[in-house]
Amino acid sequence: MPHILQEVHSDMFAIENLGKRTIPSPITARYFTGEKTRVLYNHHVPGYNEQSMTDGSPLSLECAGPRETIYYDPSQVHAAIVTCGGLCPGINDVIRAIVMALFFRYGVQKVTGIRYGFQGLIPDYGHKLCPLNPELVKDIHTIGGSILASSRGHQDIGIMVNTLIARKINVLFCIGGDGTMRAVELIHREVKKRNKKIALIGIPKTIDNDLSLIDRSFGFDTAISEVVKVIQCGHVESRGAPNGIGLVKIMGRESGFTVAYATLAQNDVNVALIPEAPFNLNGTGGFLDHIEKRLASRGHAVVLVAEGAGQHLCRNCSTVEMDTSGNVRLFNVGVFLKDAIETYFRTKGTEINLKYIDPSYIIRSVPANASDSIYCDLLGQYAVHAGMAGKTAMVVGLYRGEYVHLPLNAVTSRRKLNPQSNLWLRVLEATGQPSFC
Amino acid sequence: MPHILQEVHSDMFAIENLGKRTIPSPITARYFTGEKTRVLYNHHVPGYNEQSMTDGSPLSLECAGPRETIYYDPSQVHAAIVTCGGLCPGINDVIRAIVMALFFRYGVQKVTGIRYGFQGLIPDYGHKLCPLNPELVKDIHTIGGSILASSRGHQDIGIMVNTLIARKINVLFCIGGDGTMRAVELIHREVKKRNKKIALIGIPKTIDNDLSLIDRSFGFDTAISEVVKVIQCGHVESRGAPNGIGLVKIMGRESGFTVAYATLAQNDVNVALIPEAPFNLNGTGGFLDHIEKRLASRGHAVVLVAEGAGQHLCRNCSTVEMDTSGNVRLFNVGVFLKDAIETYFRTKGTEINLKYIDPSYIIRSVPANASDSIYCDLLGQYAVHAGMAGKTAMVVGLYRGEYVHLPLNAVTSRRKLNPQSNLWLRVLEATGQPSFC
Amino acid sequence: MPHILQEVHSDMFAIENLGKRTIPSPITARYFTGEKTRVLYNHHVPGYNEQSMTDGSPLSLECAGPRETIYYDPSQVHAAIVTCGGLCPGINDVIRAIVMALFFRYGVQKVTGIRYGFQGLIPDYGHKLCPLNPELVKDIHTIGGSILASSRGHQDIGIMVNTLIARKINVLFCIGGDGTMRAVELIHREVKKRNKKIALIGIPKTIDNDLSLIDRSFGFDTAISEVVKVIQCGHVESRGAPNGIGLVKIMGRESGFTVAYATLAQNDVNVALIPEAPFNLNGTGGFLDHIEKRLASRGHAVVLVAEGAGQHLCRNCSTVEMDTSGNVRLFNVGVFLKDAIETYFRTKGTEINLKYIDPSYIIRSVPANASDSIYCDLLGQYAVHAGMAGKTAMVVGLYRGEYVHLPLNAVTSRRKLNPQSNLWLRVLEATGQPSFC
């Protein structure tokens, strides 16, 4: 569930329009979504009217959906799709939905796939553009990954805009994470500076489900299903040897939602560790002490740790390294805990059997499950409606069950799991772990 | 997404309380949900304040969650759980969550499972009551069905209340459909008539996902995943023989949500038929004509039909039969269509190969997937919070992403799929089928 | 495990050759299989030398494998593939393996897919031939069914041979059941009569695993996995209601191997019924009596019945009907037992809840599992080696772990499950059922 943000201001959910919508929509929708249809930012009582917009009405978000009049003449549209950052279940479903909606609902004939993320907009890389059509994409939802492939890293904004203009691309769909959306923001500014009209529509992607204001990120549901299977393996291994410990490291760079939901879905986790809840390794009540007690009483333990947990434990991490996308390089908490546990018990002369499992890419490269598949289909369609209506510098998202338009900067900040929340409390109850502090 | 109801009145979402809450909650929640915390019935702009409550504030629903003071002394609680009606993925998850929350969050020691639905409250059936505890339920979410078993049919309200009173059961959790909730309403009236205090808490169950005011019914997500697999089989069969037709009948007595979502999740359906969209069998533009054209152009076809679709086609159905639960007996539209198609083409001398698939119980008896598992876990916990707070004659449900309390009658009416909606329109686009009218 | 046949004669495993092998094999095998390499028909002691061939050596079978010299010049080969009869997991794997081996091991350039079974060789049907190559088939093993589609029914042998000759097809691979192999035998005779040289190679297919002399039929392993899932559903349903009965009908027209192995793989079956073990319905010790006792003692029952079981119970079956393939139409034993059970208990006034599950096409249309996939890959390769070596009127098969050549008539008789065997005894022990006789 989306958090209510700390700081809000009256026009924070305003969406930019490229211009007047004058062309009757060719689509056969029976209900068009009115441009003024919105959903309240806060639907709680009391609270729903505490923040207001400049016109005095309660703060609200623009609803997504087909508009009765649109900005672009479909015959003039050259749409393009680009996928950036790490893989995530459902990307191909989104690509498929965008292509299908452009062709069959709006009659757009020209859709181009940009290969290897933003690299594909930089001619020097030599990646070819890839024409897309319904025949080509009709079955791609059955395979994982991205048929367009992806890449990380910053590219020159000016050169990318050159390519868009040279290719006469006037609607660009960007599937990517917060880094991608920051790049889209820069592209948007450059396009405006050059007085061009290009609709820039984002479909936010993060397997960590930590987007502010978005109910759930696509692929998260599928990922949890996969993590659950891995936890079962860790559980079986932990019970299969004297003092068995199953240590499973999963995703979660800055937030622990995956760890939390997987723990609730599969009740065999005995210790859950997340970035938001720092823990003591040593000392009474610390992590190692708890593992020791657990082994003494039950003979086995399953530990589920997010890759971003325990970063405070890194002694030699004074300098912060970045990867090509500008993400801080994490120190490997899984291997660190493996060593710490093994050293601890070796010192004590206690035989343990630790099985370390790092499923990594196995989680994220599977095809979307049915639920994510439907969700991605809708995200793709709403993105197309927004693009054809001449919206720009925005993303589509699900907000309290409604599809909405959100400005790009609304999803560039990440949500954290509040360790005081009922969600985390339920995790603690499910695992029976102490606070380790 | 929940519909906005046609008729609303100012106190329609009032929840009944057994009495004053005077006992401090023993649970360790950090945030208790205030009794006055509510969510708006309508969160749209414009619209959110169009209906109002008697105090003039906009119509809203009571939020679920742990209360800081509760009605029952946990040491005095004898809780019971009953499961009624057809099976559905996730029932065991709900049972497990209720037992766990009662024992571990509230310290309740006495929890009883009632076997075989309401039959278990009628001594004449001789079903034994079944004590429940965490050890017994800890792994039940890994198997489908209901460990308590279920039954259909009406039972004597007075005798059931006799049993509740004789057994000193003061909190009863009922997992069941709209028929069950109507029975709970009658039990509630009888209990009041006798001046007894029994908290009656429903957890609404329907695999058809057609509850008014509830975002999605538990088990629906899992069911769609299973239906998708069956459609794939129908697709393979249809392509495996000359003029192959895969005809798949699934659930959906009065609504077509399962058909619609499964069609969107798995894009191989060529014709989708639902109760809400009557169709002509014969004539130009009718169902058979369309199948013939499809075979002529593509050589195969997949038809997905809800069990409640096409009931208007039954010629000899002037008398309405009921089953033991009071549900109208449906005529078998799957077999009817199979015969109609085969006759149609036999008459024309065209060889077809129709493969009729009725997966029936295979869909509903699988264990819940990860997503439903988490959802059921929460429903069970919120039901326990409500019961311990002395709420009664209510169900817990998810409303626009928030867990709420709803009066029993709010879920005894069923939601329909509007054939004018964008949802159905998307289905028509996905299948390419005409309106058949 | 293959039976030892009742009647054997000294040249029963002789394989026909089209002519002298004079062309050096282009393939890069390091070990070629010598033409005289054989495996014993019977490898038991005592027994292995009880039957002998005309030269006095013990009866044996010709080993499959690449020959050092071959009959066909690959540049002159026009190979074709046809799939007949019902679908079965793994057909696409076999097609794929044949195409790959022809192209990459032998350098054959011309491979044609015949659509819709033998219909595809009859010009009047108008089915187009379909050129096959590695690019087209490389991913087909991931989908169920047959990319060439199939059909049932007899076709005119002369016309089919006309087509083969007209198209200059000189190697024909036929994937099909015993009916198909009988047709291949007739094609073979006609081809010989016309003094043509066409290698006719069969890959035997039956989902019932009832081929004499073949260790296991491809797809059987996958089918058992699917049946196991359905039995679990039947088990859950049977336990979910008072006197619950899960009645599951699966394949097995003339043999009960699927029922037997599925029962052993999934230990929840309480009664297993097969064609080879007739049973009394009524009377003490009969089927209905046993169900009644089981319900009385355990409250639920799971019955697994092969479609060909209990045919002796059909009262109005004096005339034997045939389907288009010449198979006897079975009376529907599943529906018959459903009615018989319901009538029996209705008469006695006992409430039961019978859930009838007929998974039918769901079992056979899934993709092959890993084990079947490897097996099909090998069958396809050995078929190609045989065809290139100029073998004809034969099938490839696995015999006691060795791939062999078998004459066509060796697989046109079906194997039965001996109700006196240890296999059936283990089933009886697993279910605890009596003999019903």
Next chain:
Amino acid sequence: MPHILQEVHSDMFAIENLGKRTIPSPITARYFTGEKTRVLYNHHVPGYNEQSMTDGSPLSLECAGPRETIYYDPSQVHAAIVTCGGLCPGINDVIRAIVMALFFRYGVQKVTGIRYGFQGLIPDYGHKLCPLNPELVKDIHTIGGSILASSRGHQDIGIMVNTLIARKINVLFCIGGDGTMRAVELIHREVKKRNKKIALIGIPKTIDNDLSLIDRSFGFDTAISEVVKVIQCGHVESRGAPNGIGLVKIMGRESGFTVAYATLAQNDVNVALIPEAPFNLNGTGGFLDHIEKRLASRGHAVVLVAEGAGQHLCRNCSTVEMDTSGNVRLFNVGVFLKDAIETYFRTKGTEINLKYIDPSYIIRSVPANASDSIYCDLLGQYAVHAGMAGKTAMVVGLYRGEYVHLPLNAVTSRRKLNPQSNLWLRVLEATGQPSFC
């Protein structure tokens, strides 16, 4: 398929008997297996009679199966089960089958589970013995691992035998690998030295499928299925980024059967590396050169490497380390190759995206699939027949489709994948890789 061994001698398959069988078997088998029933060691023509036994008959193996008279009075039997070494799918199925057969077929009442492998026979560890019965084991085949847990490492033979004698255990079933069977051999000698009668029956376990003389090891089929899923993930990842490389390390300490079969089952592997086929890393035609060419031509690559492959590449491995079971510690070839590839391309200034996947414990801790489940069931039953017949110092195994008794030393040597075999040739063809030499 089992190899024909290099060295054979005339009594190499003789099985030791504890004494005369005088007790009529209580089991209800209709066909007992005669003590003289055997299968030929070699069933090829020519070859089957090249090696002979001391009586001049061809070399053969004793068939498994129930004997008409048995050695042990079931009422005097105290059977025990121990599981040693690493986990493997199907262990619980074997345990279940042994318990069921002892109780239901022979009427044995006393069966004990030994916890944590051979540690459980050393009192100092303090592991409790665990009584087993049908009720306890009936559902254990649905979970992975071993309900008895396992351990590695050598234990004192004398103390173990003390425990067996003190506990009056007279039939011991040992599920384990070659190290375990060597220990069983030592136990056997010690037992004989003390003039005791204890039937020692092994059920050989290795997930690497590298047992000489055994058709396939249990769990292998399931493991391949899991590896196939991981390869798919590696394939998706490799295609998802510029110059993507999916590097997957799986089991295979000394043999490459898993790599080979998984490659044949899932055709996306581009390079397969096994212990039996050493490869050059550098130089023209070496591994890195091939990867570079593959990336240049196709843009992505999937590498599947057995953990025991490439050990010759370890520069600092002059001293051989052992783990507690006496297995040589392998150097981590997966991480080594990852580093080597990344360094190679970094030096060349080529961007690559290598995704390293080490699924490790995820493969081996899943429950057995249907096929393995049936196989394990039979292995357990034949082990019980052997033990009750007073056989000792032997294992049960499947040999050319027949269940046989093999002396312990027959399975303590490991099978290798011959890099000159057709199996490896097919792998090379499937991947298109050169010999790297």
